[in-house]
Every structure is written in C-alpha cells, then in structure tokens.
Amino acid sequence: MIRVGLVGIGNVASALVQSIEMVKQGIEIPGILNLPIKADEIEIVTAFDIDKRKVGKKLSEAIFSKPNVVQKYVDVKSDVEVLRGPTLDGVDEQLSKVIEESEEKPVNVKEVLKENNVDVVINLLPAGADKASLFYAEESLSANSSFINATPSNVTERVGDKYKEAKIPIFGDDLLSQIGGTIFHSGIIEFLQKRGVKILRSYQIDIAGNTETFATLEDWKKDLKKKIKSSFISQRSDNAEIVAGTSDYVEFLGDRRVSYMVIEGEYAMGAKVRVDISLKTYDAPNAVQPLIDLIRLAKILKDNNIGGVIPEVCGYYFKNSPVRYKSIDEAKARFDDFLKKIVK
CATH class of the missing domain: 3.30.360.10 (Dihydrodipicolinate Reductase; domain 2)
Structure with a gap:
C-alpha cells in the first residue's frame, strides 16, 4: 500500500480520490503506467485544508463541498478526516471571496504525517500559495515523505538538494495535464x-x-x-x-x-x-493519470533510495520543471529510458 497525504481538498483532490475509488472497484483509468505497484494500492490516509466547509468532515464528503465543482462520479468510501492546515499565504484577497476560513487551530503537519506513515504528499494548493507550498514541502521532508508539487510555486529548486541528500524524491513544478x-x-x-x-x-x-x-x-x-x-x-x-x-x-x-x-x-x-x-x-480529471503515475513512481524511487529532483520524471510530467526538453518525443524517450533502469 502507498500511504498518501493530500494538501488542499479542491477539485483536483476530488477527481483523484474518486478515481482511486473507481480503480478499487475495477474501473480502468486510461493511460496510467504499467508499474509493479498498482493503482489500487494507493490509499489516502490524511488530508489538509483551511475551508470550514471541509475541515472536520470525512474526505468522502469534503470533496463534494463548496467551492468544489467536480461532479460526483462514484460513491467514495473514506473515513479520513480533513484536518486544519496552516493558512500562511493560502488565502489572498481574491480567494477570500470563495474560501470560508476555518477558525480551528492548525494541526502539527509534520507530526500528522509521521503518525500516519505517509509515503507521498501531494501539494494541490491554489496558484500563488508560495509560502504554504514551501512549508508543506519542508514538513514532508522532515516526516520522510516524498513530495509532489502540482502547483506553479517554485519548490523543487528551493528544497531539491535537501531531498536529494535525504534520498527522498521530490517532483514538480506545475503539473502538466494529461490532455490539457x-x-x-x-x-x-x-x-x-x-x-x-x-x-x-x-x-x-x-x-x-x-x-x-x-x-x-x-x-x-x-x-x-x-x-x-x-x-x-x-x-x-x-x-x-x-x-x-x-x-x-x-x-x-x-x-x-x-x-x-x-x-x-x-x-x-x-x-x-x-x-x-x-x-x-x-479540468480536474486531466490531473488524474499523471498523479496516479507520480504517486507510484515516488514510492518506487524512495524504496530504491533515489532522491531529489529527478529530471527525467519532472521534465515529462511538469510545465515548470528544472529541466526542459526540446520536444514531447525527447521528454518521453528520456523518461522511458529512466523507467527501464528503475523498474526491473
């Protein structure tokens, strides 16, 4: 099992949680990689948000709470409680018009990740939440969890070396949609x-x-x-x-x-x-296939003590990767070559 933590229970989180449930029910997700670790081994074990309409609720309910707009594709079975994360710069003037901030005290993120033995943390915060994104990246590193930064925030460049030293993978920045x-x-x-x-x-x-x-x-x-x-x-x-x-x-x-x-x-x-x-x-389902791939890749790499920013992975799955390739074909070829080396 891959134990996953979600940061930001918005539309992408809703699509991802539902897709994982669909896989467990035997419904195929087109395009995902054939890896030794299967998609139905992914388990969401903790989740963080700041909106009072989601904090304290079960994840299965929170993913359909406002302001989320992703439709309900499947009934989700999850008793995971959405915890109050720190706001930092997660709510600005624009987002304050749609986010109703919870008055609950933020939890200790690092301790929650450790207690739940989280393998991979996925950052799904809104664009512009730079301080919050960096905070979660640092807390994940302290908790020995891999980190996937789906946001445009420049995280990999700032903490990539620390992750490499710890032999923990970090992927980013700004997730590339499956067919966006x-x-x-x-x-x-x-x-x-x-x-x-x-x-x-x-x-x-x-x-x-x-x-x-x-x-x-x-x-x-x-x-x-x-x-x-x-x-x-x-x-x-x-x-x-x-x-x-x-x-x-x-x-x-x-x-x-x-x-x-x-x-x-x-x-x-x-x-x-x-x-x-x-x-x-x-929009949100466009993130499902790459995230399901990245979750499993993060687990495989960590189990093989391969850490830091992985150019072949980031250059294929992200828009703002530290390494850019000249073409889709080149990115795919480099990724495929890398995959052959780590997946026996």
Missing part, C-alpha cells in the same frame, strides 16, 4: 514543424469556472501562469512568438475548460497556414 491546452498546443506545433512548417506565431487562451481559474484573475497570478505556459510551448518552436495563458473565469462552466488556440506559419513558396482550434476538456 498546453500539451495539446505543443503537440500540434511539433506536428507542423515535423512537416516542414515554419511557425511564426501562436496564442492560446483558457476559460473555466473552477476555483483555480477564479484565483488567477489576479494580474500577477495570471502573468505567472502565462509565463510558465508560454515558456513551455516556446521550447517546442524556433523563434516563434508564443503567448498562452488563462483568460477568464466563467462560473457556469464549472470544471469544464475551453481552450482556444491559433497557430500561424508558412511553408513552400511562402504560402501561409493558419490553424484555429477549440479544445473542450474537464
């Missing part, structure tokens, strides 16, 4: 370039109705997401002008995300080509 706008956009650009098209410029806008999108209405968060997404896609193109980022929050969309992409280029004789794409996905 950023990876899809990158894939289309790579295809066009393989066919000899010179990419001139491209842009992408994303619209959704969940809490994460609402949080990024603040200009500095929007700029942060735009910088990370644009940089990731730019790695796949030569000297093209790339702009990508969250555009707006539309409440009635809920967890649905609509991504619009425009790619302009030229080919033989200077002829122009323009590609207009509308991609419609569900």
